[in-house]
Amino acid sequence: MSRSxxxxxxxxxxxxxxxxxxxxxxxxxxxxxxxxxxxARETGVGVNGEYVLFYDRRASSQESSGTKDHSSLIDGLKNLGLAGVTNQQIEAALAICFPKGSQGHGESDVLRTVFRHLKRSGSA
Structure with missing residues (x-):
């Protein structure tokens, strides 16, 4: 809640x-x-007995559940020698390597981890 x-x-x-x-x-x-x-904040009843509405901040919008664009990852994998990698293969690798999501990890770390996973699994 803001000061004002x-x-x-x-x-x-x-x-x-x-x-x-x-x-x-x-x-x-x-x-x-x-x-x-x-x-008063928890119950919605002020100290004077009046009912009060407190609006919570909106949750940050989540990305759509559709397929995501991994073009930068695909380009990085091509530069590393994996040419025929698809979005589905990258999605599967990300789900296995980063089950909680790849946010907070550097792009180079994600690229390295996905590259190693795809090389080990023989998918590419």
């Missing part, structure tokens, strides 16, 4: 108004106030 949204709920009364330090007027919340605010 938080203070909008404070103005509406669905969250507690922060207390202020007497020395520099900085806002702060006591532990019980924080618990009440977190409870």
């Amino acid at each position: 949204q938080f203070y909008l709920h404070v103005e509406r009364g669905t969250f507690h108004t922060p207390l202020r330090l007497p020395t520099n007027q900085r806002p702060y919340f006591t532990a019980s106030m924080v618990e009440d605010i977190l409870k």
Whole structure:
């Protein structure tokens, strides 16, 4: 939740108004106030008893489940001497070598791993 949204709920009364330090007027919340605010977020009922809707962020859009374009991998494999590799063979190799997905792995690591897998399995 952004700071502006938080203070909008404070103005509406669905969250507690922060207390202020007497020395520099900085806002702060006591532990019980924080618990009440977190409870309001969980239950959807503000500290003033009003019902409140909190929207969760949208989940990042997942790629379509259709076949993916592996042209850069195919080009890399051609440069390494594997000429007749298809998208289906690459999909199968990626599923075996990277069961949780290849995100977070460098392109060169993925290329090397897929190349080794295809050479060992004799698919290419």
